[in-house]
Amino acid sequence: MTITRRPLREQIRDEVLTRLVRGDHPVGERINEGELADELGVSRTPLREALAGLAQEGVLELRPNRGFWLLPLTVDEVKETYPIIGALEAFALRQCDIQVLAESVPRLNELAQRMLDVDPLEAGRIDDQWHDELLKSCPNKRLLQLIKAQKTVVHRYEFAYFTSRKRIMRAETEHRLIAKAILERDMDRAAGELVGNWTVDPGVLREVFG
Amino acid sequence: MTITRRPLREQIRDEVLTRLVRGDHPVGERINEGELADELGVSRTPLREALAGLAQEGVLELRPNRGFWLLPLTVDEVKETYPIIGALEAFALRQCDIQVLAESVPRLNELAQRMLDVDPLEAGRIDDQWHDELLKSCPNKRLLQLIKAQKTVVHRYEFAYFTSRKRIMRAETEHRLIAKAILERDMDRAAGELVGNWTVDPGVLREVFG
DNA sequence: ACTTTAAATTCTGAATTCAGAATGTAGAGT
DNA sequence: ACTCTACATTCTGAATTCAGAATTTAAAGT
Numbered sequence: 379m380t381i382t383r384r385p386l387r388e389q390i391r392d393e394v395l396t397r398l399v400r401g402d403h404p405v406g407e408r409i410n411e412g413e414l415a416d417e418l419g420v421s422r423t424p425l426r427e428a429l430a431g432l433a434q435e436g437v438l439e440l441r442p443n444r445g446f447w448l449l450p451l452t453v454d455e456v457k458e459t460y461p462i463i464g465a466l467e468a469f470a471l472r473q474c475d476i477q478v479l480a481e482s483v484p485r486l487n488e489l490a491q492r493m494l495d496v497d498p499l500e501a502g503r504i505d506d507q508w509h510d511e512l513l514k515s516c517p518n519k520r521l522l523q524l525i526k527a528q529k530t531v532v533h534r535y536e537f538a539y540f541t542s543r544k545r546i547m548r549a550e551t552e553h554r555l556i557a558k559a560i561l562e563r564d565m566d567r568a569a570g571e572l573v574g575n576w577t578v579d580p581g582v583l584r585e586v587f588g
Numbered sequence: 589m590t591i592t593r594r595p596l597r598e599q600i601r602d603e604v605l606t607r608l609v610r611g612d613h614p615v616g617e618r619i620n621e622g623e624l625a626d627e628l629g630v631s632r633t634p635l636r637e638a639l640a641g642l643a644q645e646g647v648l649e650l651r652p653n654r655g656f657w658l659l660p661l662t663v664d665e666v667k668e669t670y671p672i673i674g675a676l677e678a679f680a681l682r683q684c685d686i687q688v689l690a691e692s693v694p695r696l697n698e699l700a701q702r703m704l705d706v707d708p709l710e711a712g713r714i715d716d717q718w719h720d721e722l723l724k725s726c727p728n729k730r731l732l733q734l735i736k737a738q739k740t741v742v743h744r745y746e747f748a749y750f751t752s753r754k755r756i757m758r759a760e761t762e763h764r765l766i767a768k769a770i771l772e773r774d775m776d777r778a779a780g781e782l783v784g785n786w787t788v789d790p791g792v793l794r795e796v797f798g
Numbered sequence: 799a800c801t802t803t804a805a806a807t808t809c810t811g812a813a814t815t816c817a818g819a820a821t822g823t824a825g826a827g828t
Numbered sequence: 829a830c831t832c833t834a835c836a837t838t839c840t841g842a843a844t845t846c847a848g849a850a851t852t853t854a855a856a857g858t
Contacts (some may be wrong), residue, residue, distance in 0.1 A: 383849095386653050386812070393669070412839070421813045422840090423633070434644050436730065442595050443819055445840060458730040464681040469672075520668040528734075568692060593819095622809070631843045632810090653849055655810060676847070800858085807852070814845070822837070828830085 379506075390420060391428040398437065398448060399534050406450040409438070436531045451535060453587050456578055459532050464576030466525050468569040469507065470516040476563065479513035483557045485511055490553040493546055500547050502536040508553055535586075545582055549575065600630060601638040606660060608647065609744050619648070646741045661745060665796050669742055674786030676735050677719065678779040680726040686773065688725035693719055693767045700763040703756055708726040713748035719762055722782075736761055741781050745796075755792055759785065 394414070397403060409429065415422045433440040440445045449455070489508045493501045507530070516522055552575040559568035604624070605705070607613060619639065625632045642651040650655045699718045703711045716739070726732055761783040769778035 384653075405808055408839095410839080415797060423814090426841090427637070427811095430637060430640060434641060436733075442593075443840060455730070462676075462679075462728070462731055462734065465675065466672075469675040518668045518672070520665070521672055521759045522674065523646075524734075524738075597845055618809095620809075636811090637841095674826060723844090802857080803855085805852105805854075809849085810847105810849075812845100812847080814843100816843070817841085819840075820838085822835105824833100824835080826831105826833080828832095 383579060385424075386420060386425040387427040387431075390418060390425055391431060393418060394425075394428055395432065395437070395530070399537070401447050401537065405448055407448055408444070409446040409448060413420075413446060436526055437534065451587075453583055455531070456535060456583065459528060459586040460576045460578050461573075463525060463528050463532065465515065466521065466528065467576065468572050469517065469543075470521050470525065471569050471572055473516045473518055474513060475515040476560075476565070479512070479560045480563075482511055482514070483561055486557045487554060488549050490557070493553075494548050498541045498543070498546065499537070501549075502533070505536075505549060512556070513540045542582060542585065548579075592703065595598075595634075596630060597634040597637040597641075598707070600635055601641060602626060604626060604635075604638055605642065605647070605740070608642075609747070611747065613658050615658055617654075618654070619658060621655065623769065640739075645737055647744065661797075663793055665741070666745060666793065669738060670754040670786045670788050671783075672741055673735060673738050674711045674783040675794055676731065676738065677723065677786065678782050680723045680728065680731050681779050681782055682775060683726045683731075684723060685725040686770075686775070689770050690773075692721055692724070693771055697764060700760050700767070703760050703763075708751045708753070709747070710754065712743070715746075715759060722766070752792060753796065 388542055403409065411422050411425060411429070415425045418425065429438060429446045430440065432438045433446060437449065441447060441450050459516075486508060489511065493504045496504065513522060513525070552571055555569050556575070557573045559565070559571060594717065620736045621639070622636060623634050625635045628635065639648060642648045643656060647659065649659050651657060690708045696718060699714055699721065703714045703718075706714065722735065723732060723735070762781055766785070768779050769775070769781060
């Protein structure tokens with residue numbers, strides 16, 4: 379038996395992030411450390427470590443002497459963050475092993491298909507898996523780590539974002555086009571499509587932000 | 589009088605980072621929290637916050653129950669991080685206002701010149717300023733923030749890196765080429781040169797790592 | 799002398815406590 | 829009624845304390 383002894387701060391991080399993503403906490407509001415610590419049944423020390431980490435990633439803001447605040451979801455944040463991820467992933471894709479990529483295509487298409495069959499929430503998770511599978515042969519591990527951190531920020535949006543069936547279908551289409559480009563060994567096109575995959579269309583932005 | 593009341597954790601962060609970059613601490617070794625806290629005259633709590641931040645940025649590693657370790661400078665880290673910064677800066681450059689860029693050229697060239705006149709240590713600082721000036725009109729603030737964080741990691745290397753006069757001269761040349769491309773409104777070339785500026789040549793790598 | 803095991807020490811992770819900043823409230827003065 | 833100030837309360841930032849994990853030291857056995 380492998381007894382789990384994960385540091386408390388990590389467990390807290392996961393739980394807090396889940397709550398924030400789930401929308402339990404009012405957006406744009408202060409987080410009361412004492413209250414939250416009590417709820418979670420832990421002390422403020424590891425909680426603060428977890429919150430500080432999320433602040434550094436850009437999910438929260440830490441105002442001196444005012445505490446942690448859940449940053450509001452803004453159009454700007456979407457407009458800024460998604461393209462960054464697009465650029466990073468395209469860059470990562472170019473460092474991937476083309477042979478491994480080609481071998482991944484069946485799995486990629488399988489995942490693309492599955493996105494259509496599940497509920498919107500699960501779709502976001504599968505979308506993640508798709509991108510992980512795509513970039514798994516990128517030797518620049520630091521780059522992959524960076525991409526992962528950026529995605530944490532946008533995960534908050536996927537609730538609003540992937541609830542649109544249209545959006546899921548668009549993602550599916552794009553995923554298949556990228557897979558096709560890979561099979562044809564056209565990495566320029568694949569990278570271009572990948573950037574496009576991280577481009578939010580204005581219509582959806584209006585839909586989400588009004 | 590504006591009394592300075594910067595959070596202790598931030599002051600500690602700066603001081604610790606300076607020490608690490610300066611090479612005060614043996615690379616690849618554990619950091620003794622109690623000892624360092626005593627040296628700095630603070631308690632372990634804010635020190636840990638500072639260290640945790642540096643760990644998240646990738647300067648330190650935090651091993652559960654083993655504490656913080658100063659990551660060794662590795663060839664891999666250079667090979668992985670520099671290209672990331674190159675890709676991010678090139679991406680940022682494309683979002684800059686071409687008019688503002690053109691107006692920056694005199695200042696950019698002045699900074700490029702000054703790199704030649706100062707000691708290698710100061711050269712690194714000026715190099716930073718040059719890149720800041722270049723990208724100041726990029727509207728994607730999150731991207732700029734990300735670039736800055738990545739550079740923190742790399743700063744440790746500049747001691748070893750910029751001590752090479754040859755390297756400084758190469759940087760100066762490249763900076764001027766980028767400025768020239770901007771004046772000619774050839775942003776493709778400018779971006780290409782910028783990526784090149786973040787490409788470490790194998791000769792220098794051998795020189796630094798043996 | 800060398801290995802193994804047990805005790806002692808050191809150090810990290812987390813809880814608790816304390817100090818001071820920010821906020822909220824009540825009362826005095828206009 | 830409204831504003832300003834003084835006081836009380838709440839909350840964050842930091843220090844201190846405590847528990848338990850990892851490491852080191854010492855001793856026993858081969």
